[in-house]
Amino acid sequence: MNSQTARRPNKPKSTRPTRSRRYTKQTAHVEARRDGKPLIFGWGGHLSRTEKTHLQRRSIWVLASLVALAIIGTIAYAWINLNILIPNHTITSVNGEAIHLGDYRKMAALQAQLHVNKIGSLTTQSDTLSKQSSDLQKTIDATNKQIDDLNKQIAGLKADESAKRADLEKQLNDAKTKVQDTQKQKDALDAKNNDITANQIPNEQQLYTQSQVANDSADWLQQDVLIRQWESKQNNAVRAQVEPSSSAIEQALKDFKNAIPKTDGDKYQKFLDKDRVSDQDIRAMLGVQVRRANMQKYLASLDKSPSYQVQARGLTLDTKDNAQKALDRLKKGEDFAKVAKEMSKDTNTNTKGGDFGWMAPGQYALDYTQKVGGAVDNWLFDPARKVNELSPIISDAGSFHIVQVTGIEQSKEVDSKKLQDLQTSALELWIVKEKARLGSKITAVDLDTILDSSNIPSDVPSSPPSQQNPTLGG
Structure with missing residues (x-):
């Protein structure tokens, strides 16, 4: 039986001799990716295009990350500077207590x-x-x-x-x-x-x-430290008269709000937003105002008649050398009236032997230093003073002084007008005497900082409006 499956005919094998095959390394595609161009500053010519691309991408990501970190760092520093460093900058200090x-x-x-x-x-x-x-x-x-x-x-x-x-x-x-x-x-x-x-x-x-607002603000804060430090040494009855109560602060806030000129909307909130302060900030500062008012009232109540008084005379000199010369003459026994007439710069007393008359506490600062100096007043009314005692050279209110106690009365009537002046100026007189007592313990105010316009409300004028002189009729 014949098979029906077709068979592939047998091909005769080629008689051509087999050629020898030479192996050639296939590097053409790699070489094609190396262009020989440097990537940066002459470096990178040995890298392939793919490697360069990867390196560029990594560099961009690193650079972007560094920029982002720099931005975040700048923002963080600005926030810390604005909210922590700058607010905590000390502008002055009183007896060791910093004012920020x-x-x-x-x-x-x-x-x-x-x-x-x-x-x-x-x-x-x-x-x-x-x-x-x-x-x-x-x-x-x-x-x-x-x-x-x-x-x-x-x-x-x-x-x-x-x-x-x-x-x-x-x-x-x-x-x-x-x-x-x-x-x-x-x-x-x-x-x-x-x-x-x-x-x-x-x-x-x-x-x-701006200058007046700046100076008043620094003064109030300094004076508040003086008051609080003094208050801390008083008994509870005195503290109760001086320390502001919550109801007093609430009333002060109410009065403050009512006094703000009328505007559209919430005028108080507009004030807070404009000056970037909070309600709690203003309550704290109004507490300073109320404490001042309470202190004035308390001190005025202490000025009474009759009162402890001293009789004194004095010299006012323009330089320390002249003051020393005057003191040397007095210590040698020269007549006080003669030295006063020849050397004292106080035209109100130098022709009267330097006599100040009888004075109650605070009266020298009120009458002779215009409430800007308290050192002489402090010396005169020190309980240790004795009749005929001569002071050392006292620097006060920009001048040099030598004073002598010529009389002391434990209880003497005070002129009604003078008593009223002392009561009205009670806080001012107390402050100048406290400042004189502490001296260098009150550091100078950082004027550059407080006068910087960025630290004062923007709507405060830099200078007062010009005043027109009245026209003279002819």
């Missing part, structure tokens, strides 16, 4: 707004007085018209109408009296209004400047 820029900024915001509130309050008073004056003028005009009518009626009366004449004349006299009285009221209101518009408002505007 952060508190100064809060106080500057309060001080600036207090000036604005004062100007606004005076303007409101002026407007009210103007309206009252206008109303009184209307009354005067109406009454003058009534007087004219009465005069016409009287002129038209017949001779036999005596009773009616008497009645009309009484009405006329009453009307004239009313005009006179109303005119006096109007004149008083106009005088008060003129004082506000011509003096008080311009004076307040002169004080509303």
